[in-house]
Amino acid sequence: MRHRNGRAGGYIAILLALFCLPYFSLVTAAGKGIVSLENPSVKEFLTKVFYVDKRYRVSCVLDYVGREKGRQDLPRPAEITFPRTKGKVWINLRLKGGKPAIGWKEKVKGGDGRAYVYNLVPRSRYAYTVQDTGGRTIKSGVLYTGGTLRMCRVDGVRNVRDIGGWRTGDGRRIRYGKIYRGGELDGKHHVTEKGKQTMKKVLRIGVEVDLRKKKETKDRNRSVLGNKVAYYRYSTLSYRLPDRKKATYAKVFRRIFRSVEQEQPVYLHCVYGCDRTGTIAFLLEGLLGVNESDLAKEYELSSFYLPRTRDGAFSGYRELVQEIKTYPGDTLQDKITGYFHGLGFTDAQVKRFRDRMLTEAP
Incomplete structure (x- = not known):
């Protein structure tokens, strides 16, 4: 694993081996038919990092930032496919067992044969229907979401x-x-x-x-x-x-x-x-x-938008924890x-x- 500034070194490598241990408190095993809502770099950061250093001398998040093109502060969408049709279609989702307001509805191009749905709740079950503008159901089904973090x-x-x-x-x-x-x-x-x-x-x-x-x-x-x-x-x-x-x-x-x-x-x-x-x-x-490790990681998730590490010069996170x-x-x-x-x-x-x-x- 690399040090956050990109330079490898024996001392740094030892620290990272000690302070960035595998961790699984925020990860759901994705089975068949389960849609992961966490983008790959974020998911890997949450999975592989567990902070045990209470002096906040090491941060690991920048090893995972910038691995993909485009914005990394966004979730992965759920993709719904359906038979292509002329005109527009309505995509309707509702959280099973939840309030009707917790859902998603949008009109998309029927000729695309697919729609991308954002902002779903992890670890949930959604019923969905695809309807043409006349109200005819083209496709229906159930969508399961995995992961835990909800960007x-x-x-x-x-x-x-x-x-x-x-x-x-x-x-x-x-x-x-x-x-x-x-x-x-x-x-x-x-x-x-x-x-x-x-x-x-x-x-x-x-x-x-x-x-x-x-x-x-x-x-x-x-x-x-x-x-x-x-x-x-x-x-x-x-x-x-x-x-x-x-x-x-x-x-x-x-x-x-x-x-x-x-x-x-x-x-x-x-x-x-x-x-x-x-x-x-x-x-x-x-x-x-x-717990303290997860608090640090939740704070550092903002690094996927702007660099904010728990040991960084632009952060007073360490001082906040010490005061508490x-x-x-x-x-x-x-x-x-x-x-x-x-x-x-x-x-x-x-x-x-x-x-x-x-x-x-x-």
Whole structure:
């Protein structure tokens, strides 16, 4: 395995052998008929890397970045084939056993004989039909999705993913569709009308939590997704949790807790969806019980959009973890729980949030 800057060396090779061990906590074995939603480089990173170095001297993610052409912050699509026909056809999918809103519907060219479907939920079963414009069913079937990580494709937006899927220390798993993280919707990259429809109708975003400074938002006071999406802005910091910002962080987490309780999926973002967003995501996922290695890997997934390694010069991730470890507790989850106690959250509130965010792992 290569060092992240591309230079091989005996000392580095030994470190990587020690700190980048095979790991399988996020991987589902793909059987016959199961569609993998993870792109190959991301899947390999999640499969092969397990961090045991608690001093954060080594990062492995850049060994996997740039292996494929094009954007790597996107999922693989599910492909549905059907007999070619003239005109347009409707592709309809619905999550089996799920709410009707958790589905996908789009009109495509019938002459193509295939359609590519994004933003499906991993480890799920979908029923699908292909119909012509007259309502005649051309094909129907069942589609099974594999993998665990749910990256999302939103036209005009970068670095979007669901925080669901990660295993926790008590054997449960974070639910999909509760909290999404990503880049800004109205800056350098601007969500398109198609992207807005994806966020509202597929991801079902009900609350936008904007972590940018006021000057970065150009005094925005409503969501670009429309009036039906509630908008809240809180100016937070990257990797730092100073006392002067304690009230702000408390407001951020209370808003997220309340939105989850009200069944309103949250879109959490700053500018690039890496640093300020990564700080909040780290604390939420750690509170839910994700282990330290997986927390680091979830943070480093943003490197498939912009380089953000846990040992990098542009990252304060190591300092964030070290600060959290000054709180009392036997485990990292205990220490993060202590941080939330300092923000004014009770054990009952934390337990209620965990129960709503976690499900039994298959």
